[in-house]
Amino acid sequence: MEFLDTSFLQNDEIKLVLEKTYAGNLAINWVPAYSFYICDLKGNKMGKCDLRIGYSEGLFYGGHIGYTIDEKYRSNHYSAKACKLLFELAKKHDMEYLYITTNPDNHASNKICEYLNGEFLGIFELPEDNDMRINDNETHKSIYKFVL
Numbered sequence: 001m002e003f004l005d006t007s008f009l010q011n012d013e014i015k016l017v018l019e020k021t022y023a024g025n026l027a028i029n030w031v032p033a034y035s036f037y038i039c040d041l042k043g044n045k046m047g048k049c050d051l052r053i054g055y056s057e058g059l060f061y062g063g064h065i066g067y068t069i070d071e072k073y074r075s076n077h078y079s080a081k082a083c084k085l086l087f088e089l090a091k092k093h094d095m096e097y098l099y100i101t102t103n104p105d106n107h108a109s110n111k112i113c114e115y116l117n118g119e120f121l122g123i124f125e126l127p128e129d130n131d132m133r134i135n136d137n138e139t140h141k142s143i144y145k146f147v148l
Helices: 057-062 078-092 107-115 131-136
Strands: 014-022 033-040 045-052 065-069 097-102 119-125 140-147
Touching (some): 014 078, 045 078, 057 131, 065 078, 107 140
Antiparallel strands (some): 014 033, 045 065, 119 140
């Protein structure tokens, strides 16, 4: 997979600054990914987000997009705004849909997915061999689908 130019990933409030890319490892079902800083237009870092490219069973549970916003910048919809920019990058990779998954009790992330008009597919139990179950003791994920 070829990584694309990401300089277009900004709007009137934020820009995504490429931190690094990951080539992926198909032997262990890891897909290529981008990792970004979420910054204001002056370049101040407010959080991070990533986009995983491709499809696999693991991404159904782990999601294509991850994000975190530093506490002092929360409640400004920066995660949702970053997701909208990542949707555009995913389209450039000819992706037709994405999953974002949350912990069922993470009300803030669930609200972000609802704000973005994601289709709530339900709460799913993680397979016994899932990395999040093994390494993080997580058992369930709320899964949202976004048709691009």
